[in-house]
Amino acid sequence: MNGGIILRIEHISKNFGAIRAVDDVSLDILDGEMHAIIGSNGAGKSTLMDLVCRRTIPSSGKVVFCDEDISVLPAHEIANRGMCKCFQISKLFGELKAFENVRIALVKRAGRVYDFLPKKKDFLKKEAIEVLRSVGLADKADETASLLSYGDQRRLEIAITLALEPRLLILDEPTAGVARAEGYEIMKMIRNLAQRKHMTVMFIEHDMEIVFNYADRISVMHNGHHLATGTPEEVRQNSFVQDAYIGGNER
Amino acid sequence: MTLSRFALTLVIGLSSGMLTYLMAAGMSLIISGMGIINFGQGAFYILGAYVCNQIFTAMGLPFGLALLGGFVVTALLGGVLERLLRPVFGKDMIFSLLITMGASYIICDSMIMVWGNKVKATGLPKFLSGAVMIPFTKIVFPYYYLFIIAIAALVGIAFAVLFKKTMLGVCFRAIINDKSMVEHLGINVDRLYTIMFMLGIGLGGLAGALNAPLSGLTPKTGLSVFNNVFPVLMIGGMNNINGCLPAAVLLGIISSFAAIYTPTWYNLVPTLVMIIVMFISPKGLFVKKER
Amino acid sequence: MKKIDKSLLFMLLVFGIYGVVGVLSSESVTAILGRIVVMTLFALSFNLQYGYSGMVSLGHSLFFGMGGYVLVLIMSHYGIALIPALLMTLLICFVLTVFVGIICLKNSMEAFTFLSYGIALAALTAVGKWVWAGSTVGVTYQALPEFLTGYRTTYAIIWTVCLLCCVAIYLIVQSPFGMLMQGARENEERLTFLGIHTNRLRLVIFTVSCMFAAIAGILYAFRNAGAYTASLDTSLSFQAVIMCVLGGSTYFAGPIIGAFIISFIYNYISTVFPYYEGLMGLMILLTVYLLQKGLVSLVATLKERYRREEGAE
Numbered sequence: 001m002n003g004g005i006i007l008r009i010e011h012i013s014k015n016f017g018a019i020r021a022v023d024d025v026s027l028d029i030l031d032g033e034m035h036a037i038i039g040s041n042g043a044g045k046s047t048l049m050d051l052v053c054r055r056t057i058p059s060s061g062k063v064v065f066c067d068e069d070i071s072v073l074p075a076h077e078i079a080n081r082g083m084c085k086c087f088q089i090s091k092l093f094g095e096l097k098a099f100e101n102v103r104i105a106l107v108k109r110a111g112r113v114y115d116f117l118p119k120k121k122d123f124l125k126k127e128a129i130e131v132l133r134s135v136g137l138a139d140k141a142d143e144t145a146s147l148l149s150y151g152d153q154r155r156l157e158i159a160i161t162l163a164l165e166p167r168l169l170i171l172d173e174p175t176a177g178v179a180r181a182e183g184y185e186i187m188k189m190i191r192n193l194a195q196r197k198h199m200t201v202m203f204i205e206h207d208m209e210i211v212f213n214y215a216d217r218i219s220v221m222h223n224g225h226h227l228a229t230g231t232p233e234e235v236r237q238n239s240f241v242q243d244a245y246i247g248g249n250e251r
Numbered sequence: 252m253t254l255s256r257f258a259l260t261l262v263i264g265l266s267s268g269m270l271t272y273l274m275a276a277g278m279s280l281i282i283s284g285m286g287i288i289n290f291g292q293g294a295f296y297i298l299g300a301y302v303c304n305q306i307f308t309a310m311g312l313p314f315g316l317a318l319l320g321g322f323v324v325t326a327l328l329g330g331v332l333e334r335l336l337r338p339v340f341g342k343d344m345i346f347s348l349l350i351t352m353g354a355s356y357i358i359c360d361s362m363i364m365v366w367g368n369k370v371k372a373t374g375l376p377k378f379l380s381g382a383v384m385i386p387f388t389k390i391v392f393p394y395y396y397l398f399i400i401a402i403a404a405l406v407g408i409a410f411a412v413l414f415k416k417t418m419l420g421v422c423f424r425a426i427i428n429d430k431s432m433v434e435h436l437g438i439n440v441d442r443l444y445t446i447m448f449m450l451g452i453g454l455g456g457l458a459g460a461l462n463a464p465l466s467g468l469t470p471k472t473g474l475s476v477f478n479n480v481f482p483v484l485m486i487g488g489m490n491n492i493n494g495c496l497p498a499a500v501l502l503g504i505i506s507s508f509a510a511i512y513t514p515t516w517y518n519l520v521p522t523l524v525m526i527i528v529m530f531i532s533p534k535g536l537f538v539k540k541e542r
Numbered sequence: 543m544k545k546i547d548k549s550l551l552f553m554l555l556v557f558g559i560y561g562v563v564g565v566l567s568s569e570s571v572t573a574i575l576g577r578i579v580v581m582t583l584f585a586l587s588f589n590l591q592y593g594y595s596g597m598v599s600l601g602h603s604l605f606f607g608m609g610g611y612v613l614v615l616i617m618s619h620y621g622i623a624l625i626p627a628l629l630m631t632l633l634i635c636f637v638l639t640v641f642v643g644i645i646c647l648k649n650s651m652e653a654f655t656f657l658s659y660g661i662a663l664a665a666l667t668a669v670g671k672w673v674w675a676g677s678t679v680g681v682t683y684q685a686l687p688e689f690l691t692g693y694r695t696t697y698a699i700i701w702t703v704c705l706l707c708c709v710a711i712y713l714i715v716q717s718p719f720g721m722l723m724q725g726a727r728e729n730e731e732r733l734t735f736l737g738i739h740t741n742r743l744r745l746v747i748f749t750v751s752c753m754f755a756a757i758a759g760i761l762y763a764f765r766n767a768g769a770y771t772a773s774l775d776t777s778l779s780f781q782a783v784i785m786c787v788l789g790g791s792t793y794f795a796g797p798i799i800g801a802f803i804i805s806f807i808y809n810y811i812s813t814v815f816p817y818y819e820g821l822m823g824l825m826i827l828l829t830v831y832l833l834q835k836g837l838v839s840l841v842a843t844l845k846e847r848y849r850r851e852e853g854a855e
Contacts, residue, residue, distance in 0.1 A: 091731055092732065108738060113722050477660070489653060
């Protein structure tokens with residue numbers, strides 16, 4: 001791969017009518033790193049993520065993943081390329097049990113989507129529970145997804161995505177809405193998984209403590225522009241960033 | 252094709268298109284404002300026609316009253332139906348679909364109970380029968396078709412004025428754009444929904460009443476009306492009330508000319524056009540594209 | 543010993559009853575049962591796309607009627623023998639189903655409902671005017687060979703094929719494809735971001751579901767010795783929805799119960815009470831207000847209450 005860069009965003013822009021939500025952003029994500037995207041509300045972080053995982057089409061620019069231009073791929077293809085997204089609002093299969101949620105991802109991974117032959121009720125259940133174990137949900141395997149606690153639902157969301165064994169995991173505010181302690185738990189779990197499975201992680205985060213503790217590199221967005229990218233120390237020192245963003249925020 | 256034939260076909264097409272526009276606009280209002288797909292619209296269409304027939308033909312009252320009756324009676328029943336829909340409001344679309352479907356069965360059978368199954372004919376009021384001839388040409392326009400076009404156009408304009416200039420219209424537009432916001436502004440959304448629904452149904456009833464003099468009435472005719480209405484909704488864009496008018500006029504005129512060439516199959520032309528449009532522009536022809 | 547699933551047991555039990563009663567009864571009762579059995583397959587096939595996959599089609603009548611009409615027409619007009627005609631019918635129905643499915647799935651799922659209804663209605667209207675297809679009179683034609691046309695043998699054929707198809711539907715629901723179907727119902731966007739082409743998935747679900755409906759239609763043509771516009775009537779599409787909702791769309795057995803009740807109303811009550819459609823309308827309203835998850839849920843709730851009382855003692 002090109003110098004260890006797994007994802008290259010090149011001069012990407014997205015306009016919504018007259019509003020430039022993302023304005024000529026370029027940045028690289030390195031293979032194997034935990035990369036945080038930060039910025040105040042309206043900075044364009046979510047739009048950037050939507051562009052990367054093809055939920056919307058760029059108005060201009062391109063996205064290159066593993067040396068392949070994915071800018072105009074249909075949305076369902078990006079998961080097949082190894083990039084998987086976890087949503088800010090969990091997208092679970094509500095009426096299904098936790099292990100059934102993960103099982104669907106496993107079925108997809110095994111290429112059995114159009115397999116019409118009946119299987120036993122515990123088909124792939126063991127494998128699903130293994131995945132649930134890695135996010136700490138093994139004991140809740142038979143619970144209905146919509147009845148899980150908010151934090152557990154976030155974990156389940158991550159579990160479903162992990163079942164596909166992605167190369168790049170995209171997380172949209174993984175710790176939003178959970179107590180700080182649990183937020184740390186989730187991030188620690190993600191970092192362990194990332195290291196064990198050699199997975200790159202790109203995440204949007206508002207909690208600066210988490211960002212500075214868990215990110216290898218940080219990219220700062222502001223008003224649709226990309227301000228800076230660097231290690232936590234470099235970003236902390238960057239004067240542009242200090243002016244625009246880290247003034248009085250959580251410290 | 253002679254000029255007079257052409258002109259007459261055009262007017263007939265325009266007139267039938269306008270009737271479809273009324274029905275489709277009514278359905279579209281309810282869809283975009285309340286997210287409810289009203290499968291009872293056909294039943295209210297026939298009900299409007301029967302009421303018109305009852306008032307004008309059976310009771311001998313003025314035609315204008317008959318038309319008004321068609322609108323009012325269906326709108327009132329629509330209000331009742333809206334009450335029935337309250338408990339499932341906001342839930343899965345299937346529930347409101349089932350309720351409107353169930354209601355339509357009940358209404359249809361009720362109409363049979365009241366009016367029987369035989370075909371009823373509604374006469375034309377004297378001042379609307381006959382035709383006007385354009386001087387120096389052989390072009391003849393029957394008054395009634397012009398009347399329909401005029402009424403529907405008036406309704407269309409009234410609608411536009413309602414939406415753009417009145418407080419009610421502003422509220423409607425707000426609801427269509429963002430329901431929860433309107434609630435948070437303290438406006439009595441419930442009453443607005445009821446008015447919206449009654450208006451949508453009433454339009455269907457009015458369309459039926461207008462059409463009563465033109466064809467025989469049986470309880471089953473409401474079904475075939477959907478042959479025209481759905482294509483209009485799909486081509487105009489389901490959530491787009493404004494798209495109903497060009498779509499309806501277009502389809503009405505195309506069908507009218509098609510009727511000359513294939514008297515048997517012409518009322519399938521709208522569906523055919525709908526299928527073609529789905530391949531070319533799945534979101535409809537008149538929907539604003541988001542860039 | 544392997545435990546057989548309750549739903550499967552229930553279905554086998556019901557079919558067992560249908561079989562025994564049908565074989566032992568008079569011709570008129572068997573005729574009614576024939577319709578009920580066909581409707582059971584019809585409802586189960588519809589629930590594949592509705593209850594399991596969350597797709598609300600109002601055009602299921604089209605595929606039901608299509609099966610019977612295509613078979614009867616190609617046999618009566620072209621003199622083709624039964625077996626090749628059956629194969630041709632299935633092929634033609636498959637092509638038409640895929641075509642209609644593609645059109646209906648072009649837009650949103652609300653549009654899917656509209657488009658499916660619009661096309662089904664247009665087909666009904668078209669056949670009603672098409673002399674070659676029998677127009678409003680229909681086409682009378684006995685597709686089965688002479689030695690199979692006794693009312694008991696016809697019923698046996700209908701019963702057997704329906705049973706096999708219903709078991710097949712049961713098996714499909716237990717397959718990975720069945721799991722994906724439920725995924726499509728629960729959260730389509732999640733499926734997309736798992737890498738699945740959801741439009742294609744829905745098209746496959748639609749095709750499988752409608753092909754079973756077509757088979758039901760073929761059997762109906764055996765029973766009626768012909769194809770008539772009643773089999774294309776859009777009210778059948780509404781009945782499919784009602785059968786599934788009344789019985790309970792989230793349960794495999796729901797449509798079975800719903801099919802029985804609705805068919806009973808249509809077949810039997812229609813002869814004594816002329817306003818049976820209004821009655822059905824009332825039943826739909828009651829179901830939506832009181833029993834949203836269908837009759838099977840009532841059974842499940844009662845069992846749960848009983849179990850709790852038992853445990854409390």
